[in-house]
Amino acid sequence: MRSVMKIAAVAALGSLALTGCGSKPGSGTSGSGSSGATSAAKAVGKKINACMVLDTGGVDDRSFNQSSYDGMKAANKANPNISIKYVPSNSGADYTPNLTKLATGGCATVIGVGGLMSDNVKTAAKTYPKVHFAEVDAPGTGANFYGIQYNTAQAGFLGGYLAASLTKTGKVGTWGGLNIPPVTIYMDGFTEGVQYYNTQKKKNVQVLGWNEKSKKGTFSNSFTDQNKGKSVSQSMASNGADIIFPVAGGSGLGAGAAAQASGGKLKIMWVDTDGCVSAAQYCKYMVGSVTKNLSGGVQAYLKSSADGTYPTGNYIGTLANAGVGLVDDNNSQPAALKAELAKVKAGITSGSIKITSPSQPTS
Amino acid sequence: MSEQKAGGEPAVSTPESGSSKIETPDGGAGRLREVFRSDHPAVLTILAIVAAVVIGSILIIASDQATRTAASYFTAAPMDTFSAAWHAVSGAYVAIFEGSILNPSSLSSGDTATIFGPISETIVSATPLIFAGLSVTLAFRAGLFNIGAQGQILLAAIFAGYVGFSWHLPVVLHVIVAVLAGILGGALWAGLAGVLKAKTGAHEVITTIMLNYVALGLIQYLLGVHGFQAKPYNQAISPPVDHNALYPHLFGSALRANVAFLVAIAATVAVAWLLGRSTFGFRLRTVGANQDAARTAGISISRVYIVVMLIVGALAGLAGSAQVLGTSPQVTSDIDAGFGFDAITVSLLGRGSPIGTFWAGMLFGALRAGSVQLLASTNTPSDLVQVLQALIVLFIAAPGLVRLIFRLRRGAGGQTAVVAKGWNG
Structure with missing residues (x-):
C-alpha cells in the first residue's frame, strides 16, 4: 500500500509542478461562466434540460453524432436557458439504458441520434409520457416523439x-x-x-x-x-x-x-x-x-421546445427549407x-x- | 472466492510450474499476516482490483477540469485542489456504485423498479458476459484460445433472431426453440474452428478471429436482404423478435433482468460439473495439460477438440440469444456489444474456474451498468470503466507486479494457475 501511496503522491506532485504557481481567480460567484456573461445570447422561455443519446462513433466523429450535438451547442449558445448534455453509446445494447437514465434523470427532452435506435426511443416515449423525445433520422409518432428526418x-x-x-x-x-x-x-x-x-x-x-x-x-x-x-x-x-x-x-x-x-x-x-x-x-x-443540416434541425427543435411548444410529428429537411443543400466549393x-x-x-x-x-x- | 481451490487442482498445474521458485515463509510473522501477504489467487485478485481503482483515481483527477483549474493556483490555496480531486474521484466511484448496485436516494421513493433498477441492469450486462466468459474458460482448460466468441454470438443472434421474428409459435415453446437455434448457431461456428483444428491443425486463434470477420460480413449482408431486414428497409436492422420468443422478465416488466440470468447460473453449475466431475471433463483437462500424455493414455485429441469447440460455441450462442431474446430484441451488426472480447478478460479474471468466471462476469457487468450512471451524473468520461477493466486484467496477468507493489512474498503454495497454454500449445 505504501508504494501505491508513493506512486500516487509522485504523480500528483508531478502534475502540480507543471501548473501550480498561479494565483486563485476571484472567488465568489464563479460557477459556470456560461450563465450570465455572454452578451449576445438571450435567455428566453423556460429553463429546459436537453439531453442527447449519441449513436456509436463518439461525439467527435466528424459526422452525424458531431453535427447533431453541434445543434445542441448552438441552441445552448443562443439561449442559455437550454442546458445540454450528451451520453455516447458504445453499442446498440447501450441505447435503452442511456435513454432510461436520461429520461429518469431530469431531462425535459431526450434526443436520440441515428435511425437504429428508433424502436428503443419509441418504447421509451411510451414508458415516460412526460418526457419529450425526438430522434434524428427516424419518423416520429405520438404526442411526445418527434422525428427529424432529411430527404x-x-x-x-x-x-x-x-x-x-x-x-x-x-x-x-x-x-x-x-x-x-x-x-x-x-x-x-x-x-x-x-x-x-x-x-x-x-x-x-x-x-x-x-x-x-x-x-x-x-x-x-x-x-x-x-x-x-x-x-x-x-x-x-x-x-x-x-x-x-x-x-x-x-x-x-x-x-x-x-x-x-x-x-x-x-x-x-x-x-x-x-x-x-x-x-x-x-x-x-x-x-x-x-x-445535410443536422445541427439546424436539432437547434430548431430545441428552440421551439424552449419557447414553450414541443413540436410533434415530423420535420423533414428538404431543399425548400434548406435542411439539405448543395454548397458550391471553389466557385465551380x-x-x-x-x-x-x-x-x-x-x-x-x-x-x-x-x-x-x-x-x-x-x- | 473459495472457488479458487477448484482452480488450483492438479490438472491445471503445468510442467513449467516446477521452475518457479518456492520460498518457505519465515516463521517469525503471524499467521494472519501470512494470509494477507501470501500470493493466494483470491488475495492477488482483490489487490489487482484495488491497484486498478487507485490508478483509475489518478486518471480521474488528471482528467478533471475543476481539479486542474484548482491545481493552477495550488500554492495559493492547496486545499482547493485536494477537495476538487476528492470530489471528482468520490463522485465517479459513487456514480458507478449507484448505477450498478443501489442508489440510496431512490430508497425514499419506495418504487421497487427504481430501487432495484441498478442491480437489474448489472444482471442484464453480466448475463452475456457470464455465458461468453464460460465459453472462453472451457476452451482455456482444454488448452484452446477461443477468440471467436464475437462471431459465435453474432451467428447465434442471426439464428435465434430469425426464429424469433419469422416463426410464430406458442408461449414457452417459442423461446425454447429460439434459444436452441441460438445454441446451434454458436456451436456450428465454433465447431467449424474445432474441426479445422482437429483435422488440419489450423490454429484456432487464427480461425476463430477470421470467423469473427466472416460472421460480421454475413450479418451485414443479411441486414440488407428483404426477409431479414425490417420494413421499410431503410435501416440495417431486423424486425423485432416476437413477444413469445423473449425471455420472460424476472421481476416484472419495469426491470429488464430476465430469465437468461437463471440460465447463466445453471450454465455455470453445468460447466463446473463438466470440468470437475465428468469423464469428458477429465479428458478435456488432460488434453489441456499435456497433449502427448493424453494421446499416450488413449484419448482421441481430435475428438476432444471438436466436442469442446461445439460446447464452447453453444455457450457463446447462449450469450447471443440472451442479447437478441432479451434486451436487444432486434438483430443489428453490433448485437455482440463487445461481449465477445470482454469475455476473454472475464475469463482471465476468473482464472479458468467456472465459478470465478461467474463472479468476474458479475463484476464486469456491474462496471458496465455503472458506466451509464457515470456518464449521466458526472463529468468523468465513461472510458474510465474500460480503463479500469483493462487495468484489472493487466494486474491479474502480471502477478509479479502486484507482488512488487504490495510487497507480497511468494506463498508456499506457489502455483499461479496457468489457464491456457501458449501459441504452440
Missing part, C-alpha cells in the same frame, strides 16, 4: 446534375461506406441527377459505382478506412471517372487523397457537411458538397450552370421533377 436524395440529385455538367470524360463515380439506405439514398439522388442531366441535354454521362435498380454498387465497407477509400477511388478514376462522390464519412477522405495523388485531375464532391470546412486539407479538389459553378441548378432546385421543390429513390422519408 438527402434531393441534394444528391443537385450534386449529380452538377457533376454531370462538369465532367470532361463523360464518366462520374460514386461509392458508399455500406450498402444501407441512409448511404444509398445519396447515391440514388446522385444517379437520378445525372440521368436528368442526360435527358435534358441529350448527353450520355455514365455513373460508375451504383445501379439504382439492382441496388448494387461499390462500397468500401467502412466509414473509417481511408486506404480502402483511396483504392476504390483510384480504380474508378482508372475506369475513366473524373469526378467522384464518396458517401462514407471518414473513409471518404481516401477519395481526397486519390485526388491529391492524381495532381488534381480527379475532383471530388463531399457529403453531409461542407467539405471545405470539415475536410479542408482536400478543399482545393472539391467541386461541391452535398449537405459558372453563372449559366448556377442558373440551371437553381431551376432544377425549383423543379424539385415544386414537384415537377420527381425523385424516385425508395429510401426517401415519407411521413
Whole structure:
C-alpha cells in the first residue's frame, strides 16, 4: 500500500509542478461562466434540460453524432436557458439504458441520434409520457416523439446534375461506406441527377459505382478506412471517372487523397457537411458538397421546445427549407450552370421533377 | 472466492510450474499476516482490483477540469485542489456504485423498479458476459484460445433472431426453440474452428478471429436482404423478435433482468460439473495439460477438440440469444456489444474456474451498468470503466507486479494457475 501511496503522491506532485504557481481567480460567484456573461445570447422561455443519446462513433466523429450535438451547442449558445448534455453509446445494447437514465434523470427532452435506435426511443416515449423525445433520422409518432428526418436524395440529385455538367470524360463515380439506405439514398439522388442531366441535354454521362435498380454498387465497407477509400477511388478514376462522390464519412477522405495523388485531375464532391470546412486539407479538389443540416434541425427543435411548444410529428429537411443543400466549393459553378441548378432546385421543390429513390422519408 | 481451490487442482498445474521458485515463509510473522501477504489467487485478485481503482483515481483527477483549474493556483490555496480531486474521484466511484448496485436516494421513493433498477441492469450486462466468459474458460482448460466468441454470438443472434421474428409459435415453446437455434448457431461456428483444428491443425486463434470477420460480413449482408431486414428497409436492422420468443422478465416488466440470468447460473453449475466431475471433463483437462500424455493414455485429441469447440460455441450462442431474446430484441451488426472480447478478460479474471468466471462476469457487468450512471451524473468520461477493466486484467496477468507493489512474498503454495497454454500449445 505504501508504494501505491508513493506512486500516487509522485504523480500528483508531478502534475502540480507543471501548473501550480498561479494565483486563485476571484472567488465568489464563479460557477459556470456560461450563465450570465455572454452578451449576445438571450435567455428566453423556460429553463429546459436537453439531453442527447449519441449513436456509436463518439461525439467527435466528424459526422452525424458531431453535427447533431453541434445543434445542441448552438441552441445552448443562443439561449442559455437550454442546458445540454450528451451520453455516447458504445453499442446498440447501450441505447435503452442511456435513454432510461436520461429520461429518469431530469431531462425535459431526450434526443436520440441515428435511425437504429428508433424502436428503443419509441418504447421509451411510451414508458415516460412526460418526457419529450425526438430522434434524428427516424419518423416520429405520438404526442411526445418527434422525428427529424432529411430527404438527402434531393441534394444528391443537385450534386449529380452538377457533376454531370462538369465532367470532361463523360464518366462520374460514386461509392458508399455500406450498402444501407441512409448511404444509398445519396447515391440514388446522385444517379437520378445525372440521368436528368442526360435527358435534358441529350448527353450520355455514365455513373460508375451504383445501379439504382439492382441496388448494387461499390462500397468500401467502412466509414473509417481511408486506404480502402483511396483504392476504390483510384480504380474508378482508372475506369475513366473524373469526378467522384464518396458517401462514407471518414473513409471518404481516401477519395481526397486519390485526388491529391492524381495532381488534381480527379475532383471530388463531399457529403453531409461542407467539405471545405470539415475536410479542408482536400478543399482545393472539391467541386461541391452535398449537405445535410443536422445541427439546424436539432437547434430548431430545441428552440421551439424552449419557447414553450414541443413540436410533434415530423420535420423533414428538404431543399425548400434548406435542411439539405448543395454548397458550391471553389466557385465551380459558372453563372449559366448556377442558373440551371437553381431551376432544377425549383423543379424539385415544386414537384415537377420527381425523385424516385425508395429510401426517401415519407411521413 | 473459495472457488479458487477448484482452480488450483492438479490438472491445471503445468510442467513449467516446477521452475518457479518456492520460498518457505519465515516463521517469525503471524499467521494472519501470512494470509494477507501470501500470493493466494483470491488475495492477488482483490489487490489487482484495488491497484486498478487507485490508478483509475489518478486518471480521474488528471482528467478533471475543476481539479486542474484548482491545481493552477495550488500554492495559493492547496486545499482547493485536494477537495476538487476528492470530489471528482468520490463522485465517479459513487456514480458507478449507484448505477450498478443501489442508489440510496431512490430508497425514499419506495418504487421497487427504481430501487432495484441498478442491480437489474448489472444482471442484464453480466448475463452475456457470464455465458461468453464460460465459453472462453472451457476452451482455456482444454488448452484452446477461443477468440471467436464475437462471431459465435453474432451467428447465434442471426439464428435465434430469425426464429424469433419469422416463426410464430406458442408461449414457452417459442423461446425454447429460439434459444436452441441460438445454441446451434454458436456451436456450428465454433465447431467449424474445432474441426479445422482437429483435422488440419489450423490454429484456432487464427480461425476463430477470421470467423469473427466472416460472421460480421454475413450479418451485414443479411441486414440488407428483404426477409431479414425490417420494413421499410431503410435501416440495417431486423424486425423485432416476437413477444413469445423473449425471455420472460424476472421481476416484472419495469426491470429488464430476465430469465437468461437463471440460465447463466445453471450454465455455470453445468460447466463446473463438466470440468470437475465428468469423464469428458477429465479428458478435456488432460488434453489441456499435456497433449502427448493424453494421446499416450488413449484419448482421441481430435475428438476432444471438436466436442469442446461445439460446447464452447453453444455457450457463446447462449450469450447471443440472451442479447437478441432479451434486451436487444432486434438483430443489428453490433448485437455482440463487445461481449465477445470482454469475455476473454472475464475469463482471465476468473482464472479458468467456472465459478470465478461467474463472479468476474458479475463484476464486469456491474462496471458496465455503472458506466451509464457515470456518464449521466458526472463529468468523468465513461472510458474510465474500460480503463479500469483493462487495468484489472493487466494486474491479474502480471502477478509479479502486484507482488512488487504490495510487497507480497511468494506463498508456499506457489502455483499461479496457468489457464491456457501458449501459441504452440
